[in-house]
Amino acid sequence: MEPKKIKTIGLLTGGGDAPGLNAIIRAIVKVAIGEYKLRVIGFLNGFGGLIKNQAQELTLDDVVGILPRGGTILGTTNRDSPFHYPVMKEGKKVYVDISDRVFENIAIQEVGALIVIGGDGSLAVAKGLYQKGLPVVGVPKTIDNDLKDTDQTFGFDTALFTATEALDKLHTTAESHHRIMVLEVMGRYAGWIALFAGLAGGADVILIPEIPYDIKKVVDKVNQREQDGKKFSIVVVAEAAKPLGGEIVVKRKVEDSFDPIRLGGIGNMVGEQIEASTGKETRVTVLGHLQRGGSPTAFDRILAIRYGIKAVNMVMEGCFGEMVCLKGNNISSVPFAKSAGDRRQIPLNCDLLLAARQLGVCLGD
Numbered sequence: 062m063e064p065k066k067i068k069t070i071g072l073l074t075g076g077g078d079a080p081g082l083n084a085i086i087r088a089i090v091k092v093a094i095g096e097y098k099l100r101v102i103g104f105l106n107g108f109g110g111l112i113k114n115q116a117q118e119l120t121l122d123d124v125v126g127i128l129p130r131g132g133t134i135l136g137t138t139n140r141d142s143p144f145h146y147p148v149m150k151e152g153k154k155v156y157v158d159i160s161d162r163v164f165e166n167i168a169i170q171e172v173g174a175l176i177v178i179g180g181d182g183s184l185a186v187a188k189g190l191y192q193k194g195l196p197v198v199g200v201p202k203t204i205d206n207d208l209k210d211t212d213q214t215f216g217f218d219t220a221l222f223t224a225t226e227a228l229d230k231l232h233t234t235a236e237s238h239h240r241i242m243v244l245e246v247m248g249r250y251a252g253w254i255a256l257f258a259g260l261a262g263g264a265d266v267i268l269i270p271e272i273p274y275d276i277k278k279v280v281d282k283v284n285q286r287e288q289d290g291k292k293f294s295i296v297v298v299a300e301a302a303k304p305l306g307g308e309i310v311v312k313r314k315v316e317d318s319f320d321p322i323r324l325g326g327i328g329n330m331v332g333e334q335i336e337a338s339t340g341k342e343t344r345v346t347v348l349g350h351l352q353r354g355g356s357p358t359a360f361d362r363i364l365a366i367r368y369g370i371k372a373v374n375m376v377m378e379g380c381f382g383e384m385v386c387l388k389g390n391n392i393s394s395v396p397f398a399k400s401a402g403d404r405r406q407i408p409l410n411c412d413l414l415l416a417a418r419q420l421g422v423c424l425g426d
């Protein structure tokens with residue numbers, strides 16, 4: 062459809078929620094209606110709403126007061142890929158491509174272009190729909206900050222703030238009790254939250270998936286601190302951190318999810334090993350979904366606003382098949398072909414890894 066003829070845009074939030082989703086929904090609705098006089102249709106619960114035609118019109122009234130709210134008023138899920146959709150056939154679950162249904166529902170809702178706000182799984186689906194002929198613009202969001210071709214996703218800064226605050230709190234109790242405190246943080250296969258929060262929260266050990274750790278190095282660090290008169294230590298462990306020659310710890314598998322693997326448990330493993338080797342009382346905190354909740358930081362709100370406005374502008378310019386991105390301090394876009402479905406880990410030459418080493422932080426190697 063020619064951009065000038067677009068009268069209605071569709072919008073959905075997919076994958077794990079992240080602080081800033083409501084901020085971007087508000088920005089999109091305000092610009093689409095206020096500046097371009099468009100109608101906005103919000104599909105509910107990620108791609109599920111597109112498949113089942115569950116949608117609601119979003120008006121200016123619907124977005125009043127949602128800027129500082131965590132979560133997403135549209136709901137979300139990390140299941141329901143229309144290209145790999147579970148159905149029961151002769152008593153057995155099989156996966157089928159039902160993407161034609163998406164096109165039927167887009168037509169029923171008279172949607173001329175779709176904005177997909179999601180992580181790698183949702184953006185891979187967005188890319189598939191674009192390749193099948195749907196005018197789609199993507200927006201990167203995830204607390205993990207692990208999407209390629211953008212310097213930052215919104216949600217990350219808030220998760221980082223939450224993890225840093227947790228470390229500040231753990232610090233005082235660790236110091237009082239002369240204990241080792243281990244904090245396990247999210248981030249999937251990337252260590253962004255662990256590294257940034259570890260530095261911001263003054264951790265003594267930071268274990269990330271990008272650098273397999275040697276537990277002896279961790280124990281040495283704790284013992285060295287003890288000899289230096291520091292009777293406590295703070296250890297941050299990314300959920301996908303793994304020992305040298307070992308494997309990541311999988312907590313569960315969620316069938317039908319974009320990525321069925323759910324990580325978790327490495328914090329306890331590391332905590333037990335430290336306690337056994339140092340004899341020092343060790344406690345483990347798993348920060349979990351607290352990192353996904355709460356009011357977005359000012360940075361995440363601004364990033365979400367900038368991404369949202371850019372996405373609507375791209376629709377009006379007919380710039381489809383691309384994802385909005387941040388490069389340095391500039392908002393631009395990049396073709397799905399390069400970005401969708403890829404993951405971004407911390408490069409080993411990242412200046413913050415060097416900074417951590419120079420500060421004497423043990424990275425487990």
Ligand code: F6P
Pocket residue numbers: 077139180203204205247248249300315323324353
């Ligand atoms: O991608 C966001 C994220 O919170 C990851 O950091 C974490 O591994 C995963 O989602 C948890 O997923 P769920 O909400 O399904 O437990």
